[in-house]
Amino acid sequence: MNKSILATSLLCALSGIASAQSSVTLYGVLDAGVSYMRIDGEYLRDRNNVGMAYGTQSGNRLGLKGVEDLGSGNKLTFVLENGFDLGNGTTEQNSRIFGRQAWFGVENEVWGYARMGRQYNFATDYFGAIDPFMLGFGQASMGAAFGTTNMDRLSNAVKYQTPSFHGFQAGLGYSFAVGETAFYNNSGATPNAYGTTAYNYESANNNRQITLGAKYVSGPIYIAASYDKLIGTNAPVNASETNPSAWNLGASYDFNVAKLALAYGQSRGGNIRGQGDGMTGPNEGNNPYWGSNGGLLYFNQSFDSNAYLVGVTVPVNQASRVFASWTLATISQGNNAANQSAYNIGYSYDFTKRTNMYAYFSYMNNLNNTDTNKSTGVGVGVRHMF
Numbered sequence: 001m002n003k004s005i006l007a008t009s010l011l012c013a014l015s016g017i018a019s020a021q022s023s024v025t026l027y028g029v030l031d032a033g034v035s036y037m038r039i040d041g042e043y044l045r046d047r048n049n050v051g052m053a054y055g056t057q058s059g060n061r062l063g064l065k066g067v068e069d070l071g072s073g074n075k076l077t078f079v080l081e082n083g084f085d086l087g088n089g090t091t092e093q094n095s096r097i098f099g100r101q102a103w104f105g106v107e108n109e110v111w112g113y114a115r116m117g118r119q120y121n122f123a124t125d126y127f128g129a130i131d132p133f134m135l136g137f138g139q140a141s142m143g144a145a146f147g148t149t150n151m152d153r154l155s156n157a158v159k160y161q162t163p164s165f166h167g168f169q170a171g172l173g174y175s176f177a178v179g180e181t182a183f184y185n186n187s188g189a190t191p192n193a194y195g196t197t198a199y200n201y202e203s204a205n206n207n208r209q210i211t212l213g214a215k216y217v218s219g220p221i222y223i224a225a226s227y228d229k230l231i232g233t234n235a236p237v238n239a240s241e242t243n244p245s246a247w248n249l250g251a252s253y254d255f256n257v258a259k260l261a262l263a264y265g266q267s268r269g270g271n272i273r274g275q276g277d278g279m280t281g282p283n284e285g286n287n288p289y290w291g292s293n294g295g296l297l298y299f300n301q302s303f304d305s306n307a308y309l310v311g312v313t314v315p316v317n318q319a320s321r322v323f324a325s326w327t328l329a330t331i332s333q334g335n336n337a338a339n340q341s342a343y344n345i346g347y348s349y350d351f352t353k354r355t356n357m358y359a360y361f362s363y364m365n366n367l368n369n370t371d372t373n374k375s376t377g378v379g380v381g382v383r384h385m386f
């Protein structure tokens with residue numbers, strides 16, 4: 001009897017060790033609500049939309065994340081994350097199975113992590129903590145002005161990030177083929193598309209990207225900086241002269257009664273944009289700079305832009321908060337170029353740690369930096385994380 005008890009105890013102990021050394025977790029986000037969107041202007045098809053809205057605060061997703069202990073403090077980690085439309089069940093991110101993230105790597109508390117696969121750039125990694133809208137809510141996100149913070153995903157990328165040294169952390173990455181088609185326009189004519197979404201193992205035929213980032217966290221202080229540079233294919237004439245770059249600098253300070261946020265960024269030689277502006281309808285606007293269905297990677301040596309953010313988050317109580325922001329994007333060229341500004345306010349109430357409801361209002365003037373274009377969005381919804 002004693003031997004049976006001992007054997008059972010050993011098996012339970014070994015089972016506990018095995019589960020601690022290796023684990024796979026299923027997780028996801030479900031986000032749905034109702035929204036009203038009005039888009040109008042001289043260079044747009046006026047449209048009003050009322051209906052269901054999905055992934056407003058956070059994109060709907062289903063993912064697997066795992067970890068295995070390799071010994072000596074090293075761990076193998078991976079994430080496979082699918083993005084989908086909750087309304088009809090179809091995949092997003094150009095129908096990729098794991099379009100949001102798909103990477104694996106090794107990490108250690110002493111030297112940091114190294115990862116390979118489809119990953120976010122460091123601007124997205126680090127600036128979500130500064131934006132009061134947490135890089136969500138469509139045009140209310142700081143990504144509407146700071147393109148590289150707008151969920152910029154890099155396929156075929158390798159990334160390294162240091163561990164935290166007294167609150168300071170930094171990282172660098174390189175994508176051998178970002179997986180997006182780019183648009184080149186040095187002559188002012190209609191942009192031509194070059195590059196492919198596939199990786200063909202020949203650098204000259206791929207759009208590549210360098211990403212750098214650093215952040216400092218200490219108590220109520222959060223500071224972040226990022227730099228991204230695109231390297232285009234050799235197909236366009238003078239492509240080497242048009243490689244766009246973007247840098248951002250931002251900070252927030254939590255006074256407990258309110259958290260203030262400020263950010264400034266510049267893009268030179270074109271535009272780097274992670275995803276569309278979150279607006280409804282196809283290709284809102286007549287220019288490629290901030291377009292939803294094109295111009296996400298835009299090469300033009302004459303195109304420069306500046307971005308600004310002022311934001312605040314105010315806790316109402318332990319379960320609810322109000323957040324607001326103003327963003328501005330200025331550009332250097334265009335027949336009808338104008339400053340794009342957005343005024344945004346939102347509210348969130350936490351039913352539990354995993355479930356909350358939200359409401360928001362956003363007004364954007366000179367959408368896509370085009371004079372007279374306007375966009376108004378109002379919505380409510382519920383988000384559940386599991």
